[in-house]
């Protein structure tokens with residue numbers, strides 16, 4: 001006899017979700033079974049977790065398993081588990097609102113994707129939509145559940161997935177667990193045939209750690225692959241397990257299977273995915289390894305087992321050295337976990353080092369996908385040198401932006417007597433190569449690393465030194481250190497005439513004039529030893545951050561917008577034709593107004609290159625005035 005029947009409307013967001021699911025053209029509908037089996041497995045994990053910590057449960061002797069029944073005549077597929085079950089309150093909360101991760105994320109991603117006009121069907125496959133995906137194939141679903149708490153009555157939940165559902169409390173007695181009856185739509189009755197179902201289980205759910213039974217047969221593998229000895233596992237099995245774990249359709253780039261006895265006993269099976277699937281640029285909090293204690297799942301995506309910069313790793317860790325009843329809240333302070341983390345970190349770094357050495361192409365593929373997160377490793381001081389050894393950069397010796405070098409290779413090419421590794425930051429290869437600070441390095445044939453990501457410079461600053469070579473921003477290089485190196489740039493333009501004594505004196509006064517005009521905007525105006533093609537550049541006072549770093553610090557400084565420009569010295573290239581012209585103009589009339597505009601413009605052009613010019617209006621006006629004047633003169637010279 002049924003009691004307390006209730007008819008309820010789904011919340012709006014669920015209606016939206018159901019609408020997307022049922023109307024989507026998604027062809028790979030079989031993943032609904034993956035979702036339901038994974039829910040059943042979660043429910044069994046939760047039950048095992050409760051019993052292992054001594055909680056009293058209903059029907060303690062029931063085997064922990066999932067059973068499937070396919071009724072080909074009635075087109076009904078039934079999935080049963082002996083897991084934790086749901087009470088009436090829970091079933092309404094869990095299946096009637098959208099408080100759970102999968103579907104919520106799905107909706108967010110859908111919203112974003114539809115803005116970008118992408119095909120959404122791929123998201124269904126990759127993220128899973130949880131329970132509701134069943135309505136891709138069902139016209140009616142009946143969920144009957146008995147909670148593991150003996151004082152709860154069984155409950156039945158029925159819905160056609162259109163807009164509402166019914167719940168009723170049952171008076172009969174039922175064994176613990178959840179049964180889901182799936183009444184298939186006419187078009188999808190194939191999902192009530194035994195062979196089809198077996199095939200789907202093998203494809204998507206083979207590594208579920210509880211038996212999935214059809215009749216007498218256990219359809220899935222059940223064994224915990226990570227506990228098998230390494231030599232007995234084939235790469236195909238690893239690949240299959242990886243796909244099961246991540247929903248990735250491609251095999252992993254690298255597999256790492258380790259068994260450790262000291263200082264802690266644990267086994268880990270980890271993978272580096274071929275692609276960084278954080279395609280939505282979400283917060284990087286979806287990382288971590290699944291933690292098992294003696295095959296019992298304690299926590300999915302545990303973050304205490306892995307430093308964040310190795311967060312691209314996917315996989316499982318299983319240890320003997322923790323009590324089964326450990327509380328998840330205290331994992332973070334647990335000494336065993338800390339030891340596992342430190343061992344795993346070393347093992348992953350070793351694996352990367354090995355890969356970099358034995359298969360540079362593979363390492364380059366790793367770098368392309370995962371370096372963004374890996375570079376956060378500059379905070380891991382304990383492994384600073386190993387981290388630095390794994391860094392890769394584009395450099396001035398390369399022909400294109402896609403080539404990479406390590407710091408060690410840079411050093412192997414360094415000039416005799418060179419003690420520093422130089423780098424320049426910029427948005428692109430072109431931008432770096434136009435940076436005036438690069439000119440002296442080009443002239444002397446000294447290699448410079450090109451840094452394109454904001455984090456690169458943080459990483460190199462933190463590393464500080466590699467194999468006794470100091471890491472130095474090119475603009476902060478002490479030019480005295482470069483004096484010993486001869487010029488190598490052969491395709492010099494014709495040598496510039498030496499300045500006459502008189503002109504040198506005029507230049508001295510011109511520099512003072514520049515200083516007067518620019519006032520407090522610069523610390524000084526001086527002659528440059530570093531420029532060959534640019535007329536001027538700005539230089540940070542010794543020991544300060546590079547301009548690039550200063551800009552980043554202003555961005556991350558948060559709060560108030562800081563528009564102040566840190567004072568810098570302006571350096572002038574005495575050999576530049578523009579400067580030579582200015583000397584002549586200044587020599588003729590020290591107060592020529594044209595000079596003032598030119599000097600301001602030189603300063604602001606340098607600011608622009610350093611990325612500091614925040615308001616271009618004044619500058620554009622001035623350029624237009626200068627253009628107007630010069631076009632007038634040009635017209636006269638050309639006699640047009």
Ligand SMILES: Nc1ncnc2c1ncn2[C@@H]1O[C@H](COP(=O)(O)OP(=O)(O)OP(=O)(O)O)[C@@H](O)[C@H]1O
Pocket residue numbers: 035039040043081083084085086094095100101102103128129130131132178
């Ligand atoms: N077989 C089941 N036994 C017990 N509870 C279940 C079962 N199936 C679903 N639930 C409950 O319903 C909730 C919602 O399930 P749903 O599949 O929609 O999302 P989810 O599993 O939480 O998220 P995700 O799909 O990201 O894993 C689950 O979190 C769980 O609490």
